[in-house]
Amino acid sequence: MATKATVSLIPGTGLNDETGALLTGFNWEDLMAFLTRRADDILELTRDHLVVVVVSVVLAAIIGIGLGILVRNRRIARTTVLTAAAVAITIPSLALLALLSPVLGLGWLPTVVALVFYSLLPVVRNTVVGLREVPVSVLESARGMGLGPTRILFTVQLPIAWPVIMTGIRVAAQLTVGIAAIAAYVAGPGLGEYIFKGLSSLGSKNALNYALTGTVAVIILALVLDGILVLVARLTTSRGLRA
Amino acid sequence: MTGPQVVPSATTMLRTQSAPRRGMPVLLRRLMPLIVVAVVLVLTYVWVSSLDLDSIEQRTLNADYITARIGEHLVLSIIASVLVAVLAIPAGIAVSRSRSKVFRGVVIGIANIGQATPAIGVVILLAIVWQTGFTTALLALVIYSFLPVLQNTIAGLAQVDPSIRESARGMGMTPSQVLRRVELPLASPVILAGLRTALVFAVGVATVATFINAGGLGDMIINGLKLQRYPVLVVGAILVASIAVLIDWAAGVVEDIVRPKGL
Amino acid sequence: MPDITTNTGVLTSLAAQQGGVDIVLDHITKQYPGQQRPAVEDFSMRVEPGELIMFVGPSGCGKTTTMKMINRIIEPTSGSIRINGDDVLSLDGNELRRHIGYVIQQIGLFPHFTIAENIAIVPKLLGWSKARIAERVDELLRTVQLDPGTFAQRYPRQLSGGQQQRVGVARALAADPPVMLMDEPFGATDPITREKLQAEFLRIQADIGKTIIFVTHDFEEAIRMGDRIAVLSDRSQIEQFDTPARILAEPANDYVRSFIGEGAALKRLALIPVTDARIGSADAAAPAVTVDEHSSLREALDTLVLTGAARVNVTRAGAVVGSIDQAAISAALGSEGPARRAEEA
Numbered sequence: 001m002a003t004k005a006t007v008s009l010i011p012g013t014g015l016n017d018e019t020g021a022l023l024t025g026f027n028w029e030d031l032m033a034f035l036t037r038r039a040d041d042i043l044e045l046t047r048d049h050l051v052v053v054v055v056s057v058v059l060a061a062i063i064g065i066g067l068g069i070l071v072r073n074r075r076i077a078r079t080t081v082l083t084a085a086a087v088a089i090t091i092p093s094l095a096l097l098a099l100l101s102p103v104l105g106l107g108w109l110p111t112v113v114a115l116v117f118y119s120l121l122p123v124v125r126n127t128v129v130g131l132r133e134v135p136v137s138v139l140e141s142a143r144g145m146g147l148g149p150t151r152i153l154f155t156v157q158l159p160i161a162w163p164v165i166m167t168g169i170r171v172a173a174q175l176t177v178g179i180a181a182i183a184a185y186v187a188g189p190g191l192g193e194y195i196f197k198g199l200s201s202l203g204s205k206n207a208l209n210y211a212l213t214g215t216v217a218v219i220i221l222a223l224v225l226d227g228i229l230v231l232v233a234r235l236t237t238s239r240g241l242r243a
Numbered sequence: 244m245t246g247p248q249v250v251p252s253a254t255t256m257l258r259t260q261s262a263p264r265r266g267m268p269v270l271l272r273r274l275m276p277l278i279v280v281a282v283v284l285v286l287t288y289v290w291v292s293s294l295d296l297d298s299i300e301q302r303t304l305n306a307d308y309i310t311a312r313i314g315e316h317l318v319l320s321i322i323a324s325v326l327v328a329v330l331a332i333p334a335g336i337a338v339s340r341s342r343s344k345v346f347r348g349v350v351i352g353i354a355n356i357g358q359a360t361p362a363i364g365v366v367i368l369l370a371i372v373w374q375t376g377f378t379t380a381l382l383a384l385v386i387y388s389f390l391p392v393l394q395n396t397i398a399g400l401a402q403v404d405p406s407i408r409e410s411a412r413g414m415g416m417t418p419s420q421v422l423r424r425v426e427l428p429l430a431s432p433v434i435l436a437g438l439r440t441a442l443v444f445a446v447g448v449a450t451v452a453t454f455i456n457a458g459g460l461g462d463m464i465i466n467g468l469k470l471q472r473y474p475v476l477v478v479g480a481i482l483v484a485s486i487a488v489l490i491d492w493a494a495g496v497v498e499d500i501v502r503p504k505g506l
Numbered sequence: 507m508p509d510i511t512t513n514t515g516v517l518t519s520l521a522a523q524q525g526g527v528d529i530v531l532d533h534i535t536k537q538y539p540g541q542q543r544p545a546v547e548d549f550s551m552r553v554e555p556g557e558l559i560m561f562v563g564p565s566g567c568g569k570t571t572t573m574k575m576i577n578r579i580i581e582p583t584s585g586s587i588r589i590n591g592d593d594v595l596s597l598d599g600n601e602l603r604r605h606i607g608y609v610i611q612q613i614g615l616f617p618h619f620t621i622a623e624n625i626a627i628v629p630k631l632l633g634w635s636k637a638r639i640a641e642r643v644d645e646l647l648r649t650v651q652l653d654p655g656t657f658a659q660r661y662p663r664q665l666s667g668g669q670q671q672r673v674g675v676a677r678a679l680a681a682d683p684p685v686m687l688m689d690e691p692f693g694a695t696d697p698i699t700r701e702k703l704q705a706e707f708l709r710i711q712a713d714i715g716k717t718i719i720f721v722t723h724d725f726e727e728a729i730r731m732g733d734r735i736a737v738l739s740d741r742s743q744i745e746q747f748d749t750p751a752r753i754l755a756e757p758a759n760d761y762v763r764s765f766i767g768e769g770a771a772l773k774r775l776a777l778i779p780v781t782d783a784r785i786g787s788a789d790a791a792a793p794a795v796t797v798d799e800h801s802s803l804r805e806a807l808d809t810l811v812l813t814g815a816a817r818v819n820v821t822r823a824g825a826v827v828g829s830i831d832q833a834a835i836s837a838a839l840g841s842e843g844p845a846r847r848a849e850e851a
Binding site: 135136138142144148156160238240 | 602663
């Protein structure tokens, strides 16, 4: 496990006595004991992390897909929404969380708001692109058969755009899992707590255990969540659309 | 490493959505981020000037302190990005050239794990295992920004039409000539997009570098939070956001200039 | 008797018609804003029930635009269109289109629906029962020579271009509309497949006799398939509107002549069966190669040229019943004039 942050990444530079001590001080049994003792804690944090991510992504999906549908044919509105979302994503997460804290305080609320904010760009952009990429011939034949615009949107365009939209949701989920870790600094829920505990207990024996556990748990969570979303995407996409 | 890989940013959105038509003139659209940031900064300045600052706030909200922090932030971000470019692009080329499926598989596997890794985790882990300070932050930034550039280099080279490559070889170009004169120019839009993403990531991660004593505008944000001095916090956050948007915009301009004509 | 003074009534009566209905276009014009000249200018035409009308013309002449105004995919700027005597411009567009078959060049099958689901679209919209729809899907797939067992549950991406085209036609026929609009429906296929599709379609039309507007830029296709051909020029102006035989025999002007190109006589011969010519008695000296009485005069001429003989024998069901020479063939061309016209009048 220690391979993540050791010699291979820092070839021959600056490994000082301190590092050496930490490295030799680190061992498997120690980590295992740490994990066993805190199993409940870790699971609870993981659950919180997952919940805050899912809530945010679901909200972002609803808002984002809705926005995407609304602006898909209106150039100015579309450009405005997409640009705003793109700017939002450029803002460093710590800054956004900090800006929200005077208004929304600390904890779950500003975290969810910030996460939804960041998730909007991938979802809206992919919704717009997906809807606009439906082949013109399909739309024309649909119209020629007498389907009205709303029916076309829901029975033709959205299903065909769905794989692209799901990709946007996956990107949003990955984004969110990482940013939620930072949100721990403003008392946000989740595994970021352990990562920051690692920081605050710097120099102590458990610092590495805390930070490592937090980071690795986040990685595993992100990968598992992505896997689940891939499965969901596959199950909800028509077999006729798979390339 | 969490973060969108090929997500176009604000100014790309503006460019790709437009062919000059009715609506805003192109120049205005191009300058929009600049204008918005300028307006926001001016408003912030006006707001701060109107406040009665206590001694703590005065120590932070003055030109010297702010300039120093901005400097630290920019130095960190830019050096990291340069390092990433120098390291990741050749790496991407090497991976593209490699015939070994195992090698590619490993790289893709690492990329997937990397995509899932939180930046803050990398920063703090490095600090624990090694030391706190500027160099560690630099290393964390390089590690974190490496992937988007690597992936985009690989993707950019992969999307070059094989028939173009073939006709170049057919004309007698050596593989390295084909790379330099044909493939890289054709792949450059995608590679530049990756560099741009890396730059924006760098600015973002540099913000949390404050946690490991690497300085930067994150200092203002943290201090503002810790000491409950909202003006400090807000100014720090706005400055960081503005720098991120401006750098993204500048990168977009460079992207447009460097892009080969005809693409 | 459906009340044809209301929209629903009109559409219901339209639905009840399965053989063709007539279509009357009256001074139709389409002017796009900002453009100098109209895309379609003052177009008038009457199509009889059950006719297969070809619109032929170069790209951009407005033929597709004209066709698309009949089902109001494009709305006319002025003029009126009546189907079966009813004014279609006063009906609800979506409802109207459910009663008109529409086939486009790129087909436009829904990629996320199975073949069966694709064909079932309009019947479902019209509220048919599941059983009736399933039966209809099977029937239609068989009509276009696709085995329902194999193809019904497949997806469009699993079918070849020619197969997709056939599904496109089946889909347009699904609700048994009295009118069909077809825009270069066989254009995206290779020549061999296209010929097969054309032959198949003619066979289907012989059975069902719908009123069809068929747009093409391929003059040969127009001659092969149409009951009447409208040769169109810019702004969808009608240069000539007549049967293939008469257009070939008497082109109205140089523009029409340019479509016919070389070999007008030979093309006409392809339209005349051997039985229409003067068949003499069997010739013992004729070569072994014979010509069936139902083949065209062009094939007869082809055989004559190939063998170099003076006469070739004509057969009916394999037995020789007479012979034919080049003079008889040429004479048949000449009689494609006043005598024929008198016959059809």
